[in-house]
Structure formats: structure tokens, C-alpha cells
Amino acid sequence: MTSIPPRLVPAISSVYASGMEKTGQPTINDVARIAGVSKKTVSRVINRSPLLNEDTRKRVEEVIGDLGYIPNPQARALALGRNFLIGLVHDNPNAQTVMNVQQGMLEALYDTEFEMIVRPLNRGSLTMLDDLRHFLERQRPFGVLLMPPISENDVIAKLCADIGCRYVRMGSTELDSDEHMVASNDREAVRDATRHLIDLGHRRIGLVSGPHGFRSARERRLGFEDAMRDAGIALPRSMIADGDYRFESGLVAADRLLDVVPRPTAIFSCNDEMAAGVIHAACQRGLTVPRDLSVIGFDDTPIAAHMWPPLTTVRWPIATMARSAALKLIAGMTAQESDAAVSEPSLFRSTLIRRASVSAPAAE
Amino acid sequence: MTSIPPRLVPAISSVYASGMEKTGQPTINDVARIAGVSKKTVSRVINRSPLLNEDTRKRVEEVIGDLGYIPNPQARALALGRNFLIGLVHDNPNAQTVMNVQQGMLEALYDTEFEMIVRPLNRGSLTMLDDLRHFLERQRPFGVLLMPPISENDVIAKLCADIGCRYVRMGSTELDSDEHMVASNDREAVRDATRHLIDLGHRRIGLVSGPHGFRSARERRLGFEDAMRDAGIALPRSMIADGDYRFESGLVAADRLLDVVPRPTAIFSCNDEMAAGVIHAACQRGLTVPRDLSVIGFDDTPIAAHMWPPLTTVRWPIATMARSAALKLIAGMTAQESDAAVSEPSLFRSTLIRRASVSAPAAE
DNA sequence: CTTGTCATTGACACCGGTTTCCATTACACA
DNA sequence: TGTGTAATGGAAACCGGTGTCAATGACAAG
Structure with a gap:
């Protein structure tokens, strides 16, 4: 038997x-x-x-x-109840910025078991929040890095927290607790850039602002206003034109500013792409940069160094910030870095890069 | 009891x-x-x-x-023996191109269970092949999309095949069987662009080539030579300068070409970034584009439309190609698209976008 | 009434790891 | 030599799904 x-x-x-x-x-x-x-x-x-x-x-x-x-990563993920995916969530229209962030993240993730997965969102789309929720619920990434401008949205941060997904927000100012944030000092950086123009003798300085509702746009505008106020220079409303961070809006804004009499001798643009639009508009009018108009941008994208004339701009240490953010996300999860990661810095300094688009104003 | x-x-x-x-x-x-x-x-x-x-x-x-x-996607992946990750592998230095590809892929993947995961590789790094193998072996993505220039590497395609990972290669010419490739007609497109210059009356036309070993660079150069030969115009070696697709190399190449006497009246640059360098170099010499020099680029990156003057260039339907490539990768895996996907096209047409950087040559 | 076919459903093993819990071994100490 | 304890390794359950195959019941045909 x-x-x-x-x-x-x-x-x-x-x-x-x-x-x-x-x-x-x-x-x-x-x-x-x-x-x-x-x-x-x-x-x-x-x-x-x-x-x-x-x-x-x-x-x-x-x-x-x-x-x-x-x-097998899938088997481990199943058994451990967590996976090794770090999401990059962004609705940023600037390709180079996104690539820099990817670069920084990958540096941090290199030689770890974590993998980057990218989820662009359509800026302004009504389904954006749902799309993100869908992504988080389906993939359940271990952590996500939120890029501006979506990172400024507290609802989204709360969504991550509720779902139990680690998150770090990249921003232009302090948005959250240290653990959940890396920030740059946009306001100060713009103040310094504007002061640079003032020190050269400019008095009629125009501003091409960023879109309403963007934290970075507000910070940059505030920095500009700080510098003007500190120097005791009046800032008429006509010297401020609204942009939306896109090239075309820089074009339109510059046209408005350059119509003002007397014309501004310098323009600070809240990002490089709009600064390209400003220069474009100036060229169309037959003005020469910087002789007739000094221009400063923000971001130091490759276009800044490559355009003619090379653009003076503010460099934002974006890859470094992204690297730091990613290290925060995986803090405590890797053998070697666990101690280093907890002490990752949360604040980064942007600095002015001086190129050829700025000079002293022509004598009048 | x-x-x-x-x-x-x-x-x-x-x-x-x-x-x-x-x-x-x-x-x-x-x-x-x-x-x-x-x-x-x-x-x-x-x-x-x-x-x-x-x-x-x-x-x-x-x-x-x-x-x-x-x-739970991890559990499904384990049980099914395959996952739902589509990798984007690239070593392309152009951020906008990469973003466009990502955009196209995500369009194809939207509403499917597949997720995109991005793996940039360091171009020229000795460990590149190992890094890729490592990535494929660890993640075992269901499929990968290979972007140029890495897509031109047959060893890499073979690696994917050996590991049992589906792959599709994006290229400037036919590289592989239909199933594994989406291609554009760079050669023809450049021939047409060059002919455009010839038709306007240009005879001394310079070429800023792409890096050796790049298929796309070869195709574009061949297209240029085709047009010159067809028109019966001699092409002295001095009218060809080597570039490597980067801005700086365009600058250097243009300096060489513009030193030639008599000076070329037009320059075709194998990509937009180098074309920006060409315009930069021309401006430095006090030349006006297009009056003194016509310039055509290739790629139609945003910089092309935003620079001054706006650049005439060849638009490459990159997002569409990427979308098609991604659909090929997941062909047969989704309910609704299975029939459509098998018939995804493999060949795409690039077209000339006429802007202001080209005019007839000045009378001599 | 019996049998065969088909549509529908569930029991159970399995994917490749991790974890819990227990058995074994070695060693120090009384 | 007996025994308590720490170190080590193994068996089996588990994570959350999917595949195989057999059981069930309805219905038509013989």
C-alpha cells in the first residue's frame, strides 16, 4: 500500500x-x-x-x-511588498531641464537596484490628477520625484502621501519639510542678477514674468522687485509684461515693453526661452543686443550659450538637485549610502552666468 | 473533544x-x-x-x-513570466529629440498596461555595452526602443535578440527588418534641401557633416552629394567640414568654411545645433544671415524656430516614428490595437521647413 | 433514460523570491 | 558528561497573480 x-x-x-x-x-x-x-x-x-x-x-x-x-526583480518586489521603481513625474515643457533632472536622478540611482520610470503629464489637462493617481496606483513606485511646476501643487503631494509613496518635490523655494523637498534660491539669484544690471547703470529695466500660479515665477518676480526697491528705482506697471515661460510669450512681451517710451535699456526674462523671444523681438526691430538692449535669462539651458549673442543667465543646479532628491528618496534603502543620504542638502544656490547679452546702457 | x-x-x-x-x-x-x-x-x-x-x-x-x-503588476509579471515595461535606450545628446521620442512612445503606451522606463547611456563610454546588458538582464523589459545613434549598432540589436527582448530601432535609413525598425528618408530629404539652395542660385555650398560612424551622418552627407552631383556642381573637399552634431563643432566647422576664398554663399549643416554654431560664427564675423550666408539645418528642434533668424531646416517626424515603434513593440499584446499594430509603417518622410535663414545669394 | 458535448467554473500547483519558525550543531560552562 | 545558548541552515508558508486540468451542470442527441 x-x-x-x-x-x-x-x-x-x-x-x-x-x-x-x-x-x-x-x-x-x-x-x-x-x-x-x-x-x-x-x-x-x-x-x-x-x-x-x-x-x-x-x-x-x-x-x-x-x-x-x-x-528576478518582479519576484523580489512581490515578496517584499515593494518595488524598486523611482518615478519622475513632470509637466515641464522644457526638454533640457527634464533631461538634466533625468541625468541627475540616474547618477543617484546608478549602482543601486532602483530603476527610473518617467511619467510626463499634460500640463493643464483636466485629467492630470487622475492620470497621476492612476500611475501611482498601478505602478506603486517606491518613490516619486516631482518636478516643477507640478511639484508646487500640494494636492499632488498629499496624493502621494495618501497612497504611501515616498516623494520629493523640486522647487524654487521651500515647499515642504526637508525630507520632501529640494529647493533653490531663485529669489536671491534674480535679485543679484537684477542688481548686476543696476550696477552697470541700467535704470529702465523691464521684466518678462512667468505664468501666474507658478511658484518659481512668483519667486523670480519678487527677486526682481526686491532689487529695484533696494536700489530705490520706481517700477512702473508698464515695465512688467506677463509671459508663460514659452518662446512666443517672450516675443509678445518684449514687443510690449519695447513699445514703451522711453524704451527700457535692459530686460530680465524669467526664463531663457522667453529671453530668446526677447532677443528675437529686438532683432526684428533692428535693435542690437546688448548695445541697444541688455537681456538676462534664467535656467542656463544650452540655448543660452548657443544663441547670438550668448545669453547672460542664471544657472540653476538642476542635475545636482535631482541627484540629491533621488538620494533622499532611496535614503536608508541602500547599504553604502544610508548615512550620506539622510544628510543630503535641501537648499541649492543658483548663480549668475555672465555672457555677452549684457553691457552698460548706451549714453543718452 | x-x-x-x-x-x-x-x-x-x-x-x-x-x-x-x-x-x-x-x-x-x-x-x-x-x-x-x-x-x-x-x-x-x-x-x-x-x-x-x-x-x-x-x-x-x-x-x-x-x-x-x-x-498588482509585479505579481502579474511574475506569474506571466514577462513584464509590462518598455525601455527607451538612448545615448542621444539632443534633449528635445529625446523628449519627442518619449512623447511619441507615451502616446502609444497610453491606455495600455505598459509603462515606459528610460535608460540613457553614456555615449562613447567603454562600459556602454555592459551597462545596457546589465539593464536588460536586470529589468528584462518586454521590449526596448533603440534611438539613434545607438540603434545603428548591430551588436546591440543582437544583444537584445539574444536576451529575448523585443526591440525596434529608429534610424535614418533601413537598418533591419520591418518588424525591428522605423526609418526616415534622410538622404532624400537632404537632397531636396540642397536642391532648394541650388534652385535659388547658390553654387558654392558648404557642408557641415555629422560624426563619422553615424549612419544618419552618412545618409545626410550622401543626400548632399547627390544633389550637387545631380546639378553638375563640383564639390571641392574644402567645402566639407567635419562636425560631431554639437554646437561647438558647428562653430569650428563654419570658421573653416568661411575662411575659404571665395566664401561659400550657403551652408548645409547636418543638424540644427551645429547650424546654430554656423550662424553664431557668421555673426561673429559680422556677416548677416541670410544676406551674406544662407543656412539650412536638420531636425527642426525648437531652437530652429526660436533663433534669429529663424532657421530653415528639415523636419524629422520623430514623435510619430517613436509612436509607431512603440506600437510595433507591443503589437499583438493589446486587445484593441493588435490588428492596427502589425501594419504600422516603417518608413517616414522628412520634409523641408522653410524659414528665414535662406535667401538667394547676393549678386557678385 | 443514457450519453456526449459544450459552456462555465474552481481546486491546486506554480512563478521566484522572502519570511517565519523550528531543527541542528557547536561551544562554553557547571 | 549534561545542559543552556548562540549561530546557522532548512521546510514550508506566503506574496498576488496565472496556467492546467478536472468537475459541474445544462442541454441536445441517441
Whole structure:
């Protein structure tokens, strides 16, 4: 009546064959079998458990190396109840800015088990919040990095928190607690840039502002106003034109400012793209930059250095900020960096890059 | 002696409580229990199995809706032996191009269960191939989209094939079988652009080429040579200057070309960034574009429309190509698109965009 | 009434890891 | 030599889905 348990047969034959046929990928079972230990022990090696004999560890590591074994991230994610995805969520129209952020994040994630996944959102779309929720609920990324301007939205930050997803917001000013934020000092930087114009002798300085509702736009405008007030220069409403961070709006805004009599001798534009529009508009009128008009931008995108004349602008350490933000997100999750990460800085300095689009105003 | 089986207690109470405590996320078991069916049936609903009673489907779908149940992508990936990640692999230095590709891919992936994951590679890095292998082996994405110039590398395509990862290569010419490629007609497009210059009366036309080893650079150069040959215009070596697709190289190349006597009256640059360098160099010499020098670029990046003067250039339907490539990657994997996807086109037309950087040459 | 077919459904093993809990071993100490 | 304790490794359950295959029941045909 006692029959041989049928599972013994495959069990024996599987000693040398099982597991590697399907995909050619070795599994944890293969490693365990060949190293002569249990799965658990291999798991301990992978996860750097301290309760482990040194010899055993070495033997297992050797087998892992020989086999080229790589733990299946999906299986780990399932077992651990969390995954290794770091999301980049943005609705930023500036390609170079986004790329710089990606660059910085990848630097931080390099050599970790985390992977970056990018989710652009359509700025202004009514379904934006739903799209984001959908993304977070489906992918459940371990953490997300929120880029401006979406990072300024408290509702979105709350959504992340509610879903239980770590988040860090990149911003132009302090938006959140240290743990959830990296910020730059846009206001001061713009104040310094404007002061640079004032120091050169400019008095009629125009501002092309950013879009309403953008924190960065507000900060930059405030910085501009600070500098003018500090210098005791009146700032008539006609010297401020609204932009929306896009090239075309810079064009239109500059046209308005340059129609004012007497004409401004300098224009500060809240980003480089609009500054390109300003220069474009000036050229169309036959003005020469900087002789007839000095221009300063903000961002230091490649276009700034490449346009003619090269644009004086404010450089924002965006890749560094993104790197720091990503390190905050994975803080405590990696062996080597855990201590460094908790002390990642939250505040970064933007600095003025002087190029050829600025000079002293022509004598009148 | 007959004690109540202890598991009954939690079993009974769990009808309304179990499974949802840990993360707040309902699982397939919750849905099954509440709908009064088995996991498998819920799975059938999720996967749109046809072998399913309509009433059952409705009831389960209702529960899914009520609970806000979302299948765990990691668990599905594990069970199915494949995941829902589509990788974008690139070493392209042009931010706008990369963003356009991302845009196109996301359009294709929108409303599917696939997610985009981006892996930039350091162009020219010795570890590039290893980095890519590492990425593919660790993440095992369902498919990858290879952007130029890395897409031109047959070794890399073979690596994808060996690992069992679907791939589609974006290129400037036919690189692979239809299934694995989307291409544009760079050569023809450049021929047309050059002919445009010739038709306007230009005879001394300079070329700023792209880097050696880039397929796109070769195609564009060939198109240029085609047009000159067709028109019976001699093309002295001095009228060709090497660039590497970067702004600075355009600057240097233009300096070389503009030193030639007699000076060229037009320059075709193999991309916009170098064209910006050409215009920059011309401005530095006090030349006016297009009066003294006509310039044509390639790519139609935003910088082209924003620089002064606006750049005549060749527009490459990159987002459309990327969208098509992504649809090829997921062909047969989505319910609605399966038929459309197999017939995704593989060849796309680039077209000349006429702006203000080109005019007839000045009379001599 | 019996049998076969089809549509529908569920039990159970499985994907490849991690975790819990227990068994074993080694070693120090009485 | 007996025993308590720490270190180590293994068996089995589990994470949340999917595949296989068999069971069920309704219905038509014989």
C-alpha cells in the first residue's frame, strides 16, 4: 500500500536540470543547489544578512558569479511588498531641464537596484490628477520625484502621501519639510542678477514674468522687485509684461515693453526661452543686443550659450538637485549610502552666468 | 473533544476584513470573496477571457469597481513570466529629440498596461555595452526602443535578440527588418534641401557633416552629394567640414568654411545645433544671415524656430516614428490595437521647413 | 433514460523570491 | 558528561497573480 511518492522522481532528476530550461536564466534554486545550501541562505547572501558564515557567503557568491545569477526583480518586489521603481513625474515643457533632472536622478540611482520610470503629464489637462493617481496606483513606485511646476501643487503631494509613496518635490523655494523637498534660491539669484544690471547703470529695466500660479515665477518676480526697491528705482506697471515661460510669450512681451517710451535699456526674462523671444523681438526691430538692449535669462539651458549673442543667465543646479532628491528618496534603502543620504542638502544656490547679452546702457 | 477549528474564526471575520489591512489595497482574493467566485474567475475577468458568463463578468466587474481593485503588476509579471515595461535606450545628446521620442512612445503606451522606463547611456563610454546588458538582464523589459545613434549598432540589436527582448530601432535609413525598425528618408530629404539652395542660385555650398560612424551622418552627407552631383556642381573637399552634431563643432566647422576664398554663399549643416554654431560664427564675423550666408539645418528642434533668424531646416517626424515603434513593440499584446499594430509603417518622410535663414545669394 | 458535448467554473500547483519558525550543531560552562 | 545558548541552515508558508486540468451542470442527441 505504501507507494513511492511520485514527486521523488522529478525531484531526483531535477538535481541537475530543473529551473534553467525555460528562459536560460538561473534561479535562486539553481544557485542553492549548486552551492549546496538552501534558498534561504542564498537569499541571505543577496540581502547581506549579517547572520551568515563567511565561508558560506563566499561559496554562494562564487556560484552566483559563475552562473551570472540575477534575482528576478518582479519576484523580489512581490515578496517584499515593494518595488524598486523611482518615478519622475513632470509637466515641464522644457526638454533640457527634464533631461538634466533625468541625468541627475540616474547618477543617484546608478549602482543601486532602483530603476527610473518617467511619467510626463499634460500640463493643464483636466485629467492630470487622475492620470497621476492612476500611475501611482498601478505602478506603486517606491518613490516619486516631482518636478516643477507640478511639484508646487500640494494636492499632488498629499496624493502621494495618501497612497504611501515616498516623494520629493523640486522647487524654487521651500515647499515642504526637508525630507520632501529640494529647493533653490531663485529669489536671491534674480535679485543679484537684477542688481548686476543696476550696477552697470541700467535704470529702465523691464521684466518678462512667468505664468501666474507658478511658484518659481512668483519667486523670480519678487527677486526682481526686491532689487529695484533696494536700489530705490520706481517700477512702473508698464515695465512688467506677463509671459508663460514659452518662446512666443517672450516675443509678445518684449514687443510690449519695447513699445514703451522711453524704451527700457535692459530686460530680465524669467526664463531663457522667453529671453530668446526677447532677443528675437529686438532683432526684428533692428535693435542690437546688448548695445541697444541688455537681456538676462534664467535656467542656463544650452540655448543660452548657443544663441547670438550668448545669453547672460542664471544657472540653476538642476542635475545636482535631482541627484540629491533621488538620494533622499532611496535614503536608508541602500547599504553604502544610508548615512550620506539622510544628510543630503535641501537648499541649492543658483548663480549668475555672465555672457555677452549684457553691457552698460548706451549714453543718452 | 471536538474543538472548533480555530481557522474558522478568522475565516468568518475575514469575509469583510481580511487581506486589506496591510496596504489598504484590495487583492484578487478580496474581489473573489466578495463577488462569490474563485480567484481564477476574477483573473478571467481581468484578462478578458471569452470563456466567461456575461452575468458573472458583470458582477465581478462591479465588485472590482466598488473596491477600486487594481491588479498588482509585479505579481502579474511574475506569474506571466514577462513584464509590462518598455525601455527607451538612448545615448542621444539632443534633449528635445529625446523628449519627442518619449512623447511619441507615451502616446502609444497610453491606455495600455505598459509603462515606459528610460535608460540613457553614456555615449562613447567603454562600459556602454555592459551597462545596457546589465539593464536588460536586470529589468528584462518586454521590449526596448533603440534611438539613434545607438540603434545603428548591430551588436546591440543582437544583444537584445539574444536576451529575448523585443526591440525596434529608429534610424535614418533601413537598418533591419520591418518588424525591428522605423526609418526616415534622410538622404532624400537632404537632397531636396540642397536642391532648394541650388534652385535659388547658390553654387558654392558648404557642408557641415555629422560624426563619422553615424549612419544618419552618412545618409545626410550622401543626400548632399547627390544633389550637387545631380546639378553638375563640383564639390571641392574644402567645402566639407567635419562636425560631431554639437554646437561647438558647428562653430569650428563654419570658421573653416568661411575662411575659404571665395566664401561659400550657403551652408548645409547636418543638424540644427551645429547650424546654430554656423550662424553664431557668421555673426561673429559680422556677416548677416541670410544676406551674406544662407543656412539650412536638420531636425527642426525648437531652437530652429526660436533663433534669429529663424532657421530653415528639415523636419524629422520623430514623435510619430517613436509612436509607431512603440506600437510595433507591443503589437499583438493589446486587445484593441493588435490588428492596427502589425501594419504600422516603417518608413517616414522628412520634409523641408522653410524659414528665414535662406535667401538667394547676393549678386557678385 | 443514457450519453456526449459544450459552456462555465474552481481546486491546486506554480512563478521566484522572502519570511517565519523550528531543527541542528557547536561551544562554553557547571 | 549534561545542559543552556548562540549561530546557522532548512521546510514550508506566503506574496498576488496565472496556467492546467478536472468537475459541474445544462442541454441536445441517441
